[in-house]
Amino acid sequence: MGLCRGDGPGSLTHPDLSRMLYADGKVVTPVYKAKPGQKRVDRATGEVRELRADPDAHLHITGGGEPAYGNKFVLVSCRTPDPHGRMILDLEWVRDVGGEAKVALRCLGRVAPWVPAARGVLYDGAFRGVHLQEVLHTLGLLPVVPVTAASGGKRARKPREERTVRAEQQQVTGKDGVARTVQLYARAGALGVVELDDAGEPVFTELERRKLRKCRNADGTWRFYGEYRIPDDLGGGDVRVRLDQTDEDRRTKFNRTEHLRPFPPSDADYKRLYPRRADAESINRALDDSMWLGRAHSVGAKRQLVDLLGFAMMINSLALHRRRQTLAPPGQRAA
Numbered sequence: 180m181g182l183c184r185g186d187g188p189g190s191l192t193h194p195d196l197s198r199m200l201y202a203d204g205k206v207v208t209p210v211y212k213a214k215p216g217q218k219r220v221d222r223a224t225g226e227v228r229e230l231r232a233d234p235d236a237h238l239h240i241t242g243g244g245e246p247a248y249g250n251k252f253v254l255v256s257c258r259t260p261d262p263h264g265r266m267i268l269d270l271e272w273v274r275d276v277g278g279e280a281k282v283a284l285r286c287l288g289r290v291a292p293w294v295p296a297a298r299g300v301l302y303d304g305a306f307r308g309v310h311l312q313e314v315l316h317t318l319g320l321l322p323v324v325p326v327t328a329a330s331g332g333k334r335a336r337k338p339r340e341e342r343t344v345r346a347e348q349q350q351v352t353g354k355d356g357v358a359r360t361v362q363l364y365a366r367a368g369a370l371g372v373v374e375l376d377d378a379g380e381p382v383f384t385e386l387e388r389r390k391l392r393k394c395r396n397a398d399g400t401w402r403f404y405g406e407y408r409i410p411d412d413l414g415g416g417d418v419r420v421r422l423d424q425t426d427e428d429r430r431t432k433f434n435r436t437e438h439l440r441p442f443p444p445s446d447a448d449y450k451r452l453y454p455r456r457a458d459a460e461s462i463n464r465a466l467d468d469s470m471w472l473g474r475a476h477s478v479g480a481k482r483q484l485v486d487l488l489g490f491a492m493m494i495n496s497l498a499l500h501r502r503r504q505t506l507a508p509p510g511q512r513a514a
Contacts, residue, residue, distance in 0.1 A: 182197050183198050192388075194448070198297055198298040201255075201302070203253070203459030204252070206239050206251045207249045207470075208247075208248070208474045208475060211232050215232045215234055215236070217230050235481075237276050239276060251279060252272055253270060253282045255283070255286045255287060258455075259498075265494055266494075267462070269287075270488070272483075280310045283305070287318055298321055308435075309436075311324060311436040316423045319393065322440070323441075323456075326367050328340060341366055343373070344365050344366075346365045346438070351409060351418055354415035364383065366385075369446070370385070371383050371384050371385040385445060386407035386410075387410075389417070401423070403423050403441065405420050405441060422435070462494075
């Protein structure tokens with residue numbers, strides 16, 4: 180289908196959507212509304228009966244902060260621009276409440292060896308620093324993930340306040356040939372420098388990202404670097420910054436992957452790539468539409484996993500059929 184090809188379009192610095200994976204968690208509403216162990220008393224006879232319930236269902240919190248009761252599953256996908264060009268690559272039941280990110284990493288770990296030309300993965304805010312470190316260091320993929328605010332935001336219904344932290348310092352040779360020490364900061368996932376204005380207030384200036392580099396370690400893991408340009412009015416020069424966590428970060432307890440992102444939300448590539456993750460919501464809606472009254476076809480996570488496998492095979496088969504029809508000669512398509 181032309182997805183995740185080694186000779187595909189885009190680059191590491193500016194990835195193409197055809198070489199990006201995306202994933203999300205989906206809570207499947209159970210057949211029965213009752214919770215396990217819930218009982219009801221027959222007012223006429225006094226008989227106490229235990230109501231039928233899904234034994235594996237739990238209360239989960241969605242990405243929007245809303246509660247959802249049922250069995251949660253993680254689905255990993257990629258897609259072409261075709262309306263039916265979606266391919267579901269992996270799925271797994273989230274057995275433990277709050278374990279979505281760990282399950283998603285397991286899914287990506289299974290998928291990654293089969294798509295070595297994939298550039299990155301799109302996920303929601305369930306991925307935090309420790310998960311992003313595994314995506315970068317272990318899987319060798321670039322994460323395109325929102326940044327958690329210091330306070331406020333849509334969920335809190337308050338103005339969003341971004342977190343600004345010192346990342347590191349470097350010796351930089353400016354355009355005048357003079358070497359100087361530059362303090363680098365991370366704000367809302369972006370790398371920049373902080374200068375004081377006339378009133379003595381700190382002003383953050385985001386640095387231009389020029390290039391991303393990916394290097395393989397001797398043990399098979401990966402390390403990533405970002406090359407940035409300091410504005411001429413601030414002295415000029417280039418800096419090269421590590422994007423995954425280092426031994427020095429662990430010593431100083433600096434959560435680099437939480438605060439510094441290859442593609443911060445302010446970046447043009449983030450704005451181009453991240454909207455693709457909304458297609459995961461389209462998968463969820465299509466799954467809901469396939470179920471009677473939006474409820475599971477079966478009881479229990481294992482049975483529902485079988486149902487999901489059938490759903491994924493149907494989605495993938497349709498995508499492959501439409502792709503083959505597109506590549507077929509005109510006469511064959513007409514027939």
